[in-house]
Amino acid sequence: MLKYTVVGAGLFGSVFAFEAAKAGHQVRVIDKRNHVAGNIYTKQIEGIQFHQYGAHIFHTSNEEIWDYVNQFAEFNRYTNSPIANYRDEIYNLPFNMNTFNKLWGVISPLEAKVKIDEQRAILNGRSPENLEEQAISLVGTDIYEKLIKNYTEKQWGRSCTELPPFIIKRLPVRFTYDNNYFNDKYQGIPIGGYTQIVEKMLDHSKIEVNLNVDFFENRKELEDDADKIVYTGMIDQFFDYTLGTLEYRSLKFETEILDIDNFQGNAVVNYTDSENKFTRIIEHKHFEFGTQPKTIITKEYPEDWEKGEEPYYPVNDMKNNDLYGQYKNMAKENSKYIFGGRLGMYKYFDMDKVIFEALKTAKVELRLK
Structure with a gap:
């Protein structure tokens, strides 16, 4: 009998499987897709590593996590510096100061702060009650109107006045001429793509991988065949939506291969107007400083999630978080299962945080030092 079955060959499930196998346990990993690596899956097209489910940029300040992931791939020096159109x-x-200079012609941080203070005065000192007010309190009205409002409303499918302020509380604002989006010490893209990382994790004599396997169609057999199951799918689906359906935002991708070597000059360009219904265009080759004669671009269109579609972003407002809390309590009563990952924990995770959570879970479950 298997010790563990892991439902989902994404980052959380694969890290757990790798740690369990190292500890001597027999593990089966299943995934309903025809490939491993979940949403960080990449494949080569026209010599370019193509991010099939949207751009993923690895960044962390945790040296232990950086060392951990570097055992599976060599990372380049890519620095995330998106631009807005x-x-x-x-x-x-x-x-940052480049943004403020382009917008207002200011040169010094003091001038920029004065300009923002003038514009945030519209709030009359009151605490922000929604995302719009939170954004204005951070960067003023000009930046909000041009660079935040439409992008955010496209992303979440609702007005900024209807969104909670916490969504934008960590908005990076810098009074330096620094275009590096992340403050983390370590940052980069794996040379040769992300899929290799998960493939190496799962390339272990004690790990069996089965693709094109739907957990819900094979649930009883899988439960009978393992001591424990690590479940990384949607927690509300696991309980057959008994208490209600959690909300997500989904994405639609439109990809083109172009017979030119450079389409937009940057890996990520956000479109912050209301006329374009997509939020951003990804040009994949720039993640690895590609010089191929062709290029691949992907437009990302946020859309409402419905059952049967891919859930990308949990809608972590009060209503949904309360519902998730009820499902989490139900999950605690089922000792055969371990719930983890973005969908199992109803939380959007950066990749380093997924690895951290998976290692923490493995440490507790496997009683590792």
Whole structure:
């Protein structure tokens, strides 16, 4: 009999499987897709590593996690420096002195702070009650109107006045001429893509991988065949939506292969107007400084999630978090199962945080030192 069955060959499930196998346990990993690596899956097209489920940039300040992931791949020096396109006006992200200079012509941090203070005065000192007010309190009205409002409303499918302020509380604002989006010490893209990382994790004599396997169609057999199951799918689906359905945002991707060597000059360009219904265009080759004669671009269109579609972003407002809390309590009563990952924990995770959570779970479960 298997010790563990892991439902989902994404990052959380694969890290757990790798740690369990190292500890001497027999593990089966299943996934309903025809490939491993979940949403970080990449494949080569026209010599370019193509991020099939949207851009993923690894970044962390945790040296232990950085060392851990580097045992599976060599990372390049890619630095995330996205730009915003507002009706063909180009601005640097995150909001920094380059942004402020382009917008207002200011040169010094003091001038920029004075300008923002003038604009945030519209709030009359009151605490922000929604995302719109939170954004204005951080960067003023000009940046909110040009670079936040439409992008955010496209992303979440609702007005900024209807969104909670916490969504944008960590908005990076810098009074330096620094276009590096992340503050983390370590950052990069694995040379040769992300899929290799998960493939190496699962390439172990004690791990069996079965693809194109739907957990819910084979549930009883899988439960009978393992001591414990690590479940990384949707927690509300696991309980057959008994208490209600959690909300997610989904994405639609439109990808083109172009017979030119450079389409937009940057890996990530956000479109912050209301006219374009996509939120951003990814040009994949720039993640690895590619020089191929062709290029691949992907437009990302956020959309409402419905059952049967891929859930990407949990909608972590009060209503959904309360519902998740009820499902979490139900999950605690089922000792055969371990729930983890973005869908099992109803939380959007950066990749380093997924690895951290998986290692923490493995340490407790496997009684590792």
